[in-house]
Amino acid sequence: MAKIKKRGTTGAVKNYITRTQAVRKLQLSLPDFRRLCIFKGIYPREPRHKRRAAKNSTPNTTFYYTRDIQYLLHEPLLAKFREHKALAKKIGRALGRNEVSDAARMEKNLTPKMSLDHVIKERYPTFVDALRDLDDCLSMLFLFANLPQSDTVPPKTIQLCQRLCLEFEHYLIRTNSLKKSFLSIKGIYYQATIQGQDILWLVPYKFVQRVTGDVDFRIMGTFVEFYTTLLGFVNYRLYNSIGLVYPPKFSQKSDEQGAELGAFTLEGRGLGNEQMAIDSEPAEEKQISATAQAEADKILAESATEAPAEETTTAEAQEDGEAEANADTELDAFPAPIDPTSDTLIQPSISASTAAHLFDSFTFFLSRETPRHPLEFLVRAFGCKRVGWDAVLGDGAYTSDEADRRITHQIVDRPNLPLPEIPTETEEEGEQRQNRRLRPGERVPGRIYVQPQWVWDCINAGRLLRTDLYAPGATLPPHLSPWVKPKKGEYDPTKSLEEQEEEGEAELAAEQEDEESDEADEGSEGEEVAGVRGDEEARKREKELIKKGGKEVVDEGAEGMDVELAGSDDESEEEDEEDEEFGGFEEEEESDEEDDDAKAAQQHQRELEAEARGASISSPANKLDGPGSTPGKALKGKQSELQKKLNKKKREEEEEIERQKMMMSRRKRKVFEKMQYSNNKRDAEAEKLRGKRRKLEKGQQ
Template sequence: MGKIKKKGNSGQAKNYITRTQAVRKLQITLPDFRRLCIFKGIYPREPRNKKKASKTSTPNTTFYYTKDIQYLLHEPLLAKFRDQKSLAKKIARSLGRGEVSDASRLEKNHAPKLTLDHVIKERYPTFIDALRDLDDALSLLFLFANLPSSSHVPPKTIALCQRVTHEFQHYLIATNSLRKSFLSIKGIYYQATIQGQDIMWLVPYRFVQRVNGDVDYRIMATFVEFYTTLLGFVNYRLYSSLGLRYPPKFDTRSDENGAELAAFTLEGRSVGNVPKAIEGNNTKSNALSNQVSSEVQSKVDKVIQDAGLDQTKDEKTVETTEESNDAIDKFEPAAPEADTLDQPDLSAADSGSLFAPFTVYISREAPKAPLEFILRAFGCTRVGWDAVSGDGAFTHDETDTRITHQIVDRPPLPEGALPAAPAAKDGDVPQVKPGTRVPGRTYVQPQWVWDSINEGRLLRPDLYAPGTTLPPHLSPWVKPSRVGYDPKASLAAQEEEGEAELAEEDSGSDEEMEDEKDDKDDKVDEKKNGDAKAAEASDDDDSEEEDGGMDVDLANSDEDEEEDDSESADEDFGGFEDDAASESEDDEEAARSRHQKELEAEAAGLPFSSINGGADEKAKKKSSQAKKIAAKKRKEEEELERQKMMMSRKKRKLLEKMMYSNKKQSDEAAKLRSKRRKLEKGEKGEKGEK
C-alpha cells in the first residue's frame, strides 16, 4: 500500500508562501520586508490556483516563491535591520527618561549603515547586465533630481541624485554616446548607446513640482537608495574604462551658483584627448593615416608588379575598400514593396562633430540644462548663456562676435513694444535690448537642435527662425511602415492609385451639394414670402366680403368647391402626352444649342471640344478611371478569396487578422492624408487670395 500524502506538503501549497507567513519566518516587520524584497529583486507571484496555494480557508492575495524566502534567510541585511530595531528601542527608552543627549549620541554614533555592494554584485554578475537594467534607474534618479525638497524627500537625497546623474552625463559628453532625443508631453526622452546597449530614459521638464501625499515615498526612497548605488558602480566602471578619475572633482560653490554640469572637472590621463575627440578636426591623425596608406600602397604595387598581376583591378578593389571604410553601409530592400530596413546610426566621430564648429548662445527663455547637455554631447565645446542662468558658460556677453548661433524661444515683437535695455554697471557685461538681432548670427528655435541630432545632419535654420511655424517634431523611434502614414513624405508618394482624383470628385460633389442646398433654401424663403403675401391678400378679400354682407348658399358653395377641385386636379395632371411633349421640346432645345455651338466653333476655326470646355471628356475620364479602379479591386479580392480557399483554417484565420489590422491602419492613414490634402488646399487658397 502506498504512503498517504499529507495536505499542504506538495504541489502549489509547497511552492508558494503567503506574505504573512514570510514575514513571520524572517522575523522582521512588514516595511523591512518590503525594503529587503526591493533590494534583492524578489516580487510577488501569482499561482495558478489560489485555493490550492493557500493552506487556509480564506483566499490570500499576495504569494511568494518559497525558495525565494528561504534564500532571504541568509541575507546579511537582516542583521542590519535587527540592529536598527534594537537601536530604535534604546533611543525611545532614552527619550522616555528625558535623556536627550544620550538619544542623539546613540543616533549619531551607533546607527548601523547599510551597504548594498554585495547586492549589486549578486544581481548583476556582468557589467552588460547592469547596463540593460539602467533605464528605470536613470528615469527615477532624474525625477528625484528635479523634485523640490520636502519632509518626504530630504535635500540630501536630491543632491545625491543630481550628482550621480551629472556624472553620467559627463561620460556621455566625453564619449559622444548620445544618439537621439525627443520632446514629449511627459518630458524629454534620451537614448544613448554604451558598449552596444541602447539605454533610454525620461527626464521631466523643470516645472514647479507639487509633492502629493498620495504617493508612497518610502517605497520610492528604497528604489532610489538601490539605484544610486547601482549608478555609482556603473559610473565608476565607465570612468575607469576611459582612464578618468572617479569621482570627478566637484566645485560646491559653482554648483550653488547654478553651474550644474560645469561644476564638475574631469581628471585623468586621457582628459586632454577628450576635447580633441569632440572637436573631430585632428589634421595630424589624418596626415599620418594618409602617409601610412601611401607606404602600404607602394609596397603592394611592388608585389603586384613582381607577380605580374593586373594592377587596374586591384586599384579598383582598393578604392572600393577605402570608400567602404569611410562611409557607413546602407541597407536597401530587395523588393520595392518590402518594408524599410533599419539603417545604422551615426558613428561616434560623426555625432561628436555635428555642432563642433559653432559657438552657441542660449537665451534666458530657452531651457538651458537640456540644450547645454545635447550641444556638448554632439561636439559643441563653446556654449554661452546669460549670467542670470548660472555660472560655467563660455561667455555671458550676448554681443560677443564669436557667437555663430543663438537659440531664441520668444516671438518677434514690434519695435515699440520692446522694453529698453538695462543700464550696464561698472564691470558688468553690457546688456542687449530684448528682441534685437545681432548681424552675422543665425537665430533658431530650440527644436532645431533636437531635429538636427535626430536626422543626423544640420537642418535648414530658416525653417526654425523665431516666429515661424515649426515643422512637426516626430519621434525618431517610430519607423514609417508601408501601409501607415508618413508625415515626412509627400502626398503623391503615399497616395494610392486614383485616390487624389476620387478625393477631388468628392470635394466637387460636396461643393455642388452645398450650392444646391443654398439654392433650395433661397427657393424656400421665396416661397414663404409669396405665401405670406397671398395670405395677406386673402385676409383683405375676406374683410371686404364681411364688410359687403354677401349672402352665400351653403349647398351651392359645396358643389362649386367640388367642381373646382376636379378642374385643378385635371390641370395638375396634364396627361402623358404633355410630359412627352415637354421632354421632346427639351431635347430639341439641347440639339439646337449644340448645333449653334458647333456653328460658332466652325466659324472661329476651333474644334467643338475646346468651346465645350472639355467638361464632358473629363467626366468620362473620371468615370472610366473609377470603373477601372473598382474592377481592379474586385479582381484582387476574387484572387485573394481563391487563395484563401487553398489555405488551412489556422492560416486563413491568421491572414484575416493581418488583413484586418492592415485595413485599419490604411484607413487611419487615408484619414490623415485627407486632412493633409484639405490643409494644403486651404493654404494654396490663402496664398492665391494674397
Template structure:
C-alpha cells in the same frame, strides 16, 4: 495501504510560498521584507492556479518562489535589520525614561550602516549587465533630482541624486555618447550608447513638482538607495575607463551661481589637454627631424632628393599613416520596387560624427529657453562655446548676447523684427558712437532658431534647414526617433500624394468638385455685385455693361435673363425653341420645362460672366464635367471589380487553410483593416487642414 500525503508537501503548493509565510520564516517585519526583496531583485509570482497553490482556506493573493525565500535566509542584511530593530527598542526605552541625550547618542553611534556593494556584485556579474539595467535607475534618479525637499524626500537624497546625474551627464559629454532625444508630454527622453549598449531614460521638465499623498515614498526611497549605489559603481567604472579620477570635484559655489554643467571639474582634464599638446608638438618635431634626415640621403640614382619633394613625400606618408579610416555608411538599395524598404544605418552611429555636429558654432541661449537640456545636448554633440544671460549664471557662460562671435541664437518667442535703420546723431552711443541695439531686435549675420531645431538635427544626424525653425514660424512635426512608419501606415514626413490611395484621391476630387461649384457661384455673385473688381480686370466700359446686365432688378438675377441672346443660343443648342415659336406643351408641364431651361441658362450665364471677369477662356464645362464623371465612374467600377476578385481569391485560399490558421488570418486581416482606417482618418484630417490653409493663403493673397 499507501501512506497519505500531507497537503502542501509536493507539487505546485511546494514551489510557492505566501508573503505572510515568508515574513514569518525570515523573522523580519513587513517593511524590512519589502526592502530586502527590492535590494535582491525578488518579485511576487503569479501561479497558474491559486487554488492548488494555497494551503489554507483563506485565499492568498501574493506568492513568492520558495527557492527565492530560501535564498534570502543567508543574506547578511538580515543581521543588520535585526540590529536596527534592537536599537529602536533601546531608543524607545531611553525616551520612555526621558533620557533624550542618551537616545541621541545611541542613534548617532550605534545605528548600523547598510552596505549594498555585495548585492551589486551579485546581481550584476559583469559591467555590461549593469549598463543594461540603467534605464529605470536613471529615470528614478533624475526624477528625485528635480523634486522639492519635503518630509518624505530629505535634501540629502536630492543632493546625492543631483551629483550622480551630473557626473553621468559629464561622462556623456566627454565621450559624445548621446545619440537621440525626444520631447514628450511626460518629459525629455534621452538615448545614449555606452559600450555598445543603448540606454534610454526619461528626465522630467523643470516645473514645480507637487508630491501627492497617494505615493508611497518609502518604497521609492528604497529603490533610490539601491540605484544610487548602482550608478556610483557605474560612474566609477566609466570615469576610470577614460582616464579621469572619480569622484570629480564639484564646485558648490559655482553651482549656486548657475554654472550648470561647468560646476563639475574632473581631475586630469587639463593634464590630458597638456599631454595632447605635448604629443602634437613632439610629433611635429619628430617629423621635422625625419625630413632633415631625408635631405641627406641619396635616392636610387645616387642623387640628393630635393627638400620640397622629400618634405612632401614624408608629409604625405605621415598623413596616410595617421589618417583615420573613413567612416562612410553603406547605403543598401532594394532590387525589388514592391519589396519592403531596407533599414538604413543611422547617421549618428558613432561618436566621431556626433562630436562634430555643432563643433564650429557659437550658441547663445535666450532666457525663455530650457538652458540645462540645451546645454547638455549641445555639449554632447561637440559645441564648446555656449552663452546665456549673465543674470542666470555668470560662471558657466561663454559670452553675452551682444558678442559678435555668436553664430546661432536659440529663442522661443514670437517673430523678432529686423534691426532698425542706422541711428541718427542724437541716438548714437556716447562711448563708442555705435547705435544702441534693442533687446527684441535681430542681430545681422546671426541665425535665429527655435529649440526644436536642436532636437531634430541630432535625431536626423545632420543640420536641418534653419528657415523652417525661424522665430514665429510653424514648426515641422516633432516625431519620435524610435518609431518608424511602416508600409501602409500614415507617415507625417511624406506628402499626401506619396501615400494616398486611388479611392482617397477620387473621393477628394469629388469633394473638391462640389466645393468648386459652390465657389464658382459665390464668385459669380460677388463679381456681379462688385463692379469695381470687374472694372479692374476687364476695363471700365466692359464692367459698366456687365453691371447693367446683372443689376436690372435690385442688383439680383431674375428669370428675365433667360431672354438674352446667349440663353437663346444655349436653349437652341439643347433642342429647345424660342418662346415666340414654341407651342408644343401647355399647362404645368410647360411651365416646369421653361423653369428648368431658365435655371440651366442662368447657370451657364453665371459661368460665362465669371470667365469674363477673371480673364479666363470659357470652356464647355458641362462636357468636361461629364467626361470627368464618366472616367471617375469607370475607375470606381474597375477598382470594385479588382477588390471583388481579390476578395474571392482570398476566400478560396482560406478554404484550404486549417481552422487555427484561418482564425489567425482573420485576426490579421481585421487588425490591418483597423490600421488602414486609422491611417485614412489621419490623411483625411491632414487634407482638410491643408485645404483650409491653402484657402486662407489664397484669401490673404487676394486681399493684398
C-alpha cells in the same frame, strides 16, 4: 507497500510561501521585509493552482518562492535591520523617560551604517548586466533630482541624485555616447549607447513640482537608495575606462550659483593635470579678439608638437579613450574587388563620429526663455565646446555677452521681430555698442536665430537641417519620435503624399473636392432673396411659353406639387390634329428640334422661378450631360466612372483572394481573415491621415 505521502509536503504547497509566513520566518517587520525584497530583487509570484498553494483558503494571498525566502535567511542585511530595531526600542525608552538628549545622542552615534555594495555585486555579476538595468535607475534618479525638498524627500537625497546624474552626463559628453532625444508630454527622452548597450531614460521638465500625499515615498526612497549605489558603481567604472579620476572635483560655490555641469572639474588619472569640464572665460579675457585667440591656439599647438613622446597630457589620454570607445561604432570600409565585373558593395557615407561632432564649429547662445540645461547638455554631447547664456541663468557660461561676435547660433523661443536698422557708426561708437546690453528683441546681423526644436531634429536626423524652417515665429515642422518607424502600409509623415497614395486616390479626392465646391456654389445661388424678379414678370414668361405650344410643369416650391399649364381648349384640339397628320421625316426632325427648344425653354423657366422663390432646382434633366445639365453633375458622372474603375479592380482582387482562400484549411482561413481585417483597418486609418494632410497642404497653398 509504497510509502504514503503526507499532505502539504510536496507540490505547490511546498514551492510557495505566503507573505505572512515569510515575515514570521525572517523575524522582520513588514516595511523591513519590503526593503529587503527590493534590495535583493525578489518579487511576488503567482502560482498556477492558487487554492492548492493556499491550502484551499479563499482570501487573496501574496505568494513568494520558498527557495527565495530561504536564500534571504543568510543575508547580512538582516543583522543591520535587527540592530535598527533594537536601537529604535532604546530610543523609545529614552523618550518615555523624557531623556531627549540621550535619545538624540544614541540616534547620532549608534545608528548602524548599511552598505549595499555586496548586493550590487550579487545582482550584477558583469558590467554589461548593470548597463542593461540602467533604464529604470536613470529615470528614477533624474525624477528625484528635480523634486523639491520636503519632509518625505530629504535634501541630501536630492543633492546626491543631482550629483550622480551630472557625473553621468559628463561621461556622455566626453565620449559622445548620446544618440537620440525626443520631446514628449511626459518629459525629455534620451538614448545613449554605452559598450553596445542602448540605454533609454526619461527626464521630467523643470516645472514646479507638487508633492502629494497619495504617493508612498518610503518605497520609492528604497529604490532610490539602491539605484544611487548602482549608479555610483557604474560611474566609477565608466570614468576609469576613459582615464578619468572618479569622483571628479566638485565646487560647492559654483553649484550654489547655478553652474550645474560647470561645477565639476575632470582630472586625468595619475597625471595630475586638471581640466575644467566646462570651459569658462574670466571677465578680463572676454574682450580678446579672434586673431589673438588664433595666435594663442597656434602657439599651444607648436609647443605640443615639440614636447617629448614620453610626456603625455590629459587631453591626449582622453582622445585615446574616445578613440577606443568609438572604435566599435565606426562603420567598416569595404575595399574594391579585384575583378572589375564583380558586384561592388556600397561604401558607408556617414559614420558615428560625423554625427558626434555635429555642432563642433558652432558657438551657441541660449536666450533666457529657453531651457538651459537640456540644450547645454545636448549641444555639448554633440561636439560644441562654446555655449553661452545670460548671467541670470547661472554660472559657468562661455560668455554672458549677447552681443559677442563669436556667437554663430542663438536659440530663442520668442515671436519674430523685424531687424533694427543699422546706422553708420565710427569705430568708437561700434566698440561702445558691442559693450552695451542688447534690447529685448534686438537682433545681431550675421547671426543665425533658431528655435529649440532645431537642435533635437538635427540630432535625430544625424545632420544639420535648414535653419529657415526653424526661424523665430515660424510654424515648426512636426517633431516625430526617432524610435517609431512606420511599417509597410502605414502612414509615414516623413514622405510626400505622392509616394504613399494609391492608384487613383489623388484624382478621386480632387474630383470630390470639386463636386463639393460646385454643390456649395449651387446652394449659395439658390439661397438668394425671393422677389428679385416679380410675379408679373414670371407670369408673362409663362404666357409666352404657352403660346409656343409647350406644356409646362412648374414646381410649386415648398409643397412640391406638379401643375400642368395648358392653353385653351381650341389650342389643344389644334395640337391634336397636327399630331395626327404625317408630314414626312423632315417634319419629324423639325418637330424634334422644336421639342428640344421647348425643353430648354422649360428648364430655363424652372430656373427662373426657383430663383424668384429662393429655392434650388432639381430635375432629372440635370443628371445627364445635355443642354440643361450643370458642370457639377457632369463632374459627378466622371467621378462615377473613376469610382467604377476602382471598384472593378478592387472586386477582381477580392475574387482572387476568395479563390485562394478556398484552397486553405479552416484554421489558416480564420488566421488570414484576422490579418486581412487588421490590414484593412490600418489602410483606412492611413487613408484618413492622408486626407487630412492633403487638406492642410491645400490650405497652406
